[in-house]
Amino acid sequence: MASQESTLDNYTVLGRLGVQHLAKVKKVQCRSTGTIYAAKIFRDRISEVYARNEINTLEQLTGENIVIVRQMVLLGTYTKKSGSQYPCSYIIMEPLPNGDLFKFLSSIGPQRPEMTRFLFREVLKALETIHISGFSYGGLKLENFYIDSNFHIKLTDFSRTSPIDLESHINTQSKYSPPEAFLGQVSSGQAADIFSAGVILFLIQTSQFPFYSSKPLDLFYSQLIKNPRVFWDMQKKNHINIKLSEDFKNLIEIMLCFEPKIRANLDEIKAHEWMKGPIADYNEFQQEVCKIKPWENYVKKNIIRNRFNNQNSGGNYEFQYNTSGQK
Template sequence: MIGLWKVGRTIGKGSSGRVRIARHSTTGQYAAVKIVSKNVLLNSMNNLGDSAEHMLLSIEREIVIMKLINHPNIMRLYDVWETSSELYLILEYVEGGELFDYLCNKGRLSTSEALGYFQQIISAIHYCHSFNIAHRDLKPENLLMDQNKNIKVADFGMAAWQASSNNGMLRTACGSPHYAAPEVVMGQEYNGSASDIWSCGVILFALLVGRLPFDDEDLYTLLEKVKRSTFDMPSNIDPLAQDLISKMLRKDVSQRITIPEILRHPFYISQEPKAVAHSMPNLDDIAKPLSGTDAIDPDIFANLRTLWNGTPDDEIIENLKSDEPNWHKGIYHLL
């Protein structure tokens, strides 16, 4: 038992831990429990140094980000439990499996079905971007489906907060090379929102065509294809879809379509999206200044340090006490 959750069989394994199914002893609700061994992390930190420390930071960041977000197309984090030896993330159980497996079994999808999934993905990512959060690892393996074929975006271990410093640009190259934007592959500083849009363009292509626009067994050749950003567009898919994909897979970031533009694109609006109830954060409504240093909750402050890793504590504290709207205060009050 973990709290009121009775833990059952293992249903998956990842780089940072194993996943087991669990059932709530009172309500009967199912959940997926991601179990991370602290001993493995500590041993890794002793042996691997920076890479293991990065893994620990990514787990902490995943927890903080998932506490923040609440959207019907994003996997929910219900609770976090901790013992002396393990960390338990109680996550929404999504029984339909990965979109990747569904696509492999079915092949290319109809225009209507592909667009329906794409609209749900864009809705979720638009919501994340409204918090300045970039997912950075969007691919069909991280898109789960419930029994009603609703998409649930999962795995925020690579997600990043796009700070106002450095013009919101990110530096760490991450994600699968098949879905990574050329600026990420080339090791340039990049805008996380724009790189997410590229990944969504690759996903839309895969849903409609049944294969990837950039693919090769040799990693070097694959990366060169992504850098060139040239691919064959099948003529037998909807012309409006072709237009949208070509605008999402623009090598020049300044010419790449934005999410507000995607939401107005003729292909996107050619079918009514599934109605989802959620609200976007409004910084002016949530960014209330704290009265002083003594009013700062230490646990929430630790969460802020995880999101703004590398930012001096004094700077975060000053922003929390500031009368001007800023995301430090906004995220503090949301947490």
């Protein structure tokens, strides 16, 4: 029988929030309490494998920078407005109304070092929680860090986690991925997380990715691993108004090492000289977030894209806007 609303068991579906790995994220409301949540919905058998993995991980994770989960269901039912139904797995999470860090940073541009340290410390806190709990994240990226209603930064999407002591092939290939992901080499997931965190640090500071990919033949990454001075000279052309300190450059270099075994670990990163500089606080961060549009209006009007501009002439990835709503 047709209905005016879609439902997810005891929740009313209010709208679409986005997509995470093999899952749709929707805004839902509990029928009994009226409380608003975000629901991550896994529909098919392939995604169910990731749902089980994420649920298993979340059962063992707690931390101030980890998304709060209210309910996890492996055998649920989604009912469409037409009345048709399909089985699904889903995770009910706290709403994160202020959007993700990628879109936040794309709207305000490069950060001053004090704010970069604040944001990067939040990233490290989440990553440390995962590693201490015995997992590597797998596929760490800025888009999976969200800002909650109290302006705290929360990490989401744990569908690709694996035991921290497991060395295996890295299946994720993206602009955040380490070189071993492209070379098909067996590697530590912990070292891969460190590499991805290094890309995130560079992205926060400059609003650009450091390279197209970490393939050894990439124009930028090949220079970073062979001749860092040339790499930074190339980057200087892209960041005319951004001064990158020598300490910052050194931290990037030891996090983005080609060899996984010699990359900096979390303790070395936290003790690094660059991390000891002045740092912004939550009040300053809140003020920055409040400068941009509320998330629900923002997501309808802006589609953020990445573009690699003219690689051969020294261009680089940067945030791009599409306010027309066209993909």
